[in-house]
Amino acid sequence: QQPVQSPQAVILREGEDAVINCSSSKALYSVHWYRQKHGEAPVFLMILLKGGEQKGHDKISASFNEKKQQSSLYLTASQLSYSGTYFCGTQPPLSSNTGKLIFGQGTTLQVKP
């Protein structure tokens, strides 16, 4: 079952914040976040393995609510380099620690000067 991402698209000015949500109807073992720029391969951002886990990377952080089967990606003080399409990839418990990810449809983020 494909997770649902929201919003589908967002336009920001440099310095503004954004939140991207990823919601699944099924139990999750982990949530992965990737960013893909046009014409390039997806790039790994972070993985969240435990319910309630939060991680940060520079000004990008994420949380995972295992009970609600939801994850959110937070982009703070956005930079032009943050532009791209963000994907969440989910792993159900049966596929834990394997290479099987079910990706959401993606959220396109555009940061303008």
Next chain:
Amino acid sequence: KAGVTQTPRYLIKTRGQQVTLSCSPISGHRSVSWYQQTPGQGLQFLFEYFSETQRNKGNFPGRFSGRQFSNSRSEMNVSTLELGDSALYLCASSLVNGEQYFGPGTRLTVT
């Protein structure tokens, strides 16, 4: 460390033909996963190989197959190509916990 490499980068085939794509993972990575990316369907999981065995499979017809060699390199094959198979095919390798690193992809166009 060298990243994931995929060959060829671009491919044009005719309906009914078959195609083989290759993926070399990051050194030391034993898991290789394949994905199909299209504008309409997004990123869809095809299959995963680990230690030369298919460990996971997505919901694709039997025309899509793959294999992995003892050096972890992987190939995927698509037989009897259809127009709808036109897509970017991405492979990703991982070490542990499913954290995946993607190659640049092979752009397949079926005419």
